[in-house]
Amino acid sequence: MSDAVWIQITNSSGMFGMILSMTSNCTLLALIMCKASPVKGPYKNILIFFCIFTMFYSSVEMFLRPIIHIYDDTLFVMQRKWFEMSPFVSHFTTTMYCGCYAMSFVLFALQFLYRYVTTCKPLYISLFQGLRFLFWIFGAFCIALSWEAAAFFLFPQSDRTQKMFLYVLKNSYDLDPHFVDYVPYRYVSLF
Structure with a gap:
């Protein structure tokens, strides 16, 4: 199947x-918030935050319409813009996708860590209650922001990646380069 298809x-x-993501997450939120819900305590907070983040991530995904393409030694994370943006805003929103991607993995890890603690180390459940829960969320945001900052500052667009990007757009997708922005993750060999 061709890339254009x-x-x-x-x-x-x-x-x-x-639409499916928004509907299912709103339904799950309504069920979690219901007084008869069997989900209680810190796990309820984790699920609520996970649902809200998933709806935000779905919105970002719909807004950016990302394409991930590997060419030569570079992984391109591209967004297909709906309208004209300044280069800074366009690049920032593309790197925001990278941050959301990292945040999704951190939240999965947080959920599994909580399950481990409740099953194997129930004495430490208090680490997930009250204000301490906010520290976990703050830590997840910090990791996502560091991933976004790394994408923004450490992987700049260069003449070489711009030529590769234009080649990929023309030969694979037939897209207008004015309505696509990218973050180039280049693999650099140390040997």
């Missing part, structure tokens, strides 16, 4: 995915 498939299914 894949773009058409993602265009068609993107809105459906966002």
Whole structure:
């Protein structure tokens, strides 16, 4: 299947995915918030935050319509813009996707850590209660922001990546370069 056909498939299914995500997460939030819900304590807070973040991530995904493409020694994280943006805003929103991607893994890890603590070390459940829960969320935000900052500052666009980017857009996707921005993760060999 060609890359251009894949773009058409993602265009068609993107809105459906966002609607499905919003509907299922709102339903889950309503069930969690219900007084009869069996979910209690810190796990309830983790699930609520996870649902809210998932809806935000779905919105970011729909807004950016990302494409991840590997060419030569570079992984391109590209966004297909809906409208013209300044280069700074465009690059910042593309790196925001990288931060959201990192945050999703951190939240999965947090959920599994909590499950481990409740099952194997129940004495430490207090580490997830009250204000301490906010420290876990703050830590997750810090990791996501560090990933976004790394993408923004450590992987700049260069003449070489710009040529590769234009080549990929022309030969693979047939997209207008004015409405696509990218973050180039270049692999650099130390040997």
